Amino acid sequence: MLICLTGTPGIGKTTIIKKLIEHLRGQNLKLEGFFTEEVRNGQGNREGFDIVTVNNGRGVLSRKSGVHSSFKVGSYCVDINQFESLAIPLLNNEKWNFAVKNSKVLWNLY
Incomplete structure (x- = not known):
């Protein structure tokens, strides 16, 4: 099964995914x-995002400062090396290709 969850900021996408992961682990x-999980500073302002694998891998995905990259999304610099080391191995396997080809699951929250 492939689950893609999209929606506007702050609607609870990460919360739902974390709860779903916890539930499925119990099975x-x-x-x-x-x-992805947002990273906030001590004042509560968003500084960027981390990429988190379901098997507890974690790395910087993007930051407003401190990441030097020519790849930007809005005001965030994207750490391509971290993304490639954590996400690409998960996307480049036969199970993923099968799931993408056979997926009918897409949740979009507004």
């Missing part, structure tokens, strides 16, 4: 994948 299912 003794093998999980693969990743999600």
Whole structure:
């Protein structure tokens, strides 16, 4: 099963994914994948995003400062090396290709 969850900021996408991961782990299912999680500073302002794998890998995905990259999304510089080391191996496997070709699951929250 492939689950893609999209929606506007602050609607609860990450919360839903974390709860779903916890539930599926309780069913003794093998999980693969990743999600993004916002990173906030001490004042509560968003500084960027981390990429988090369901198997507890974590790395910087993007930051407003401190990441030097020519790849930008809005005001965020994207750490391509971290993305490639954590996400690409999960996207480049036969299970993922099968899931993408056979997926009919797409949740879009507004």
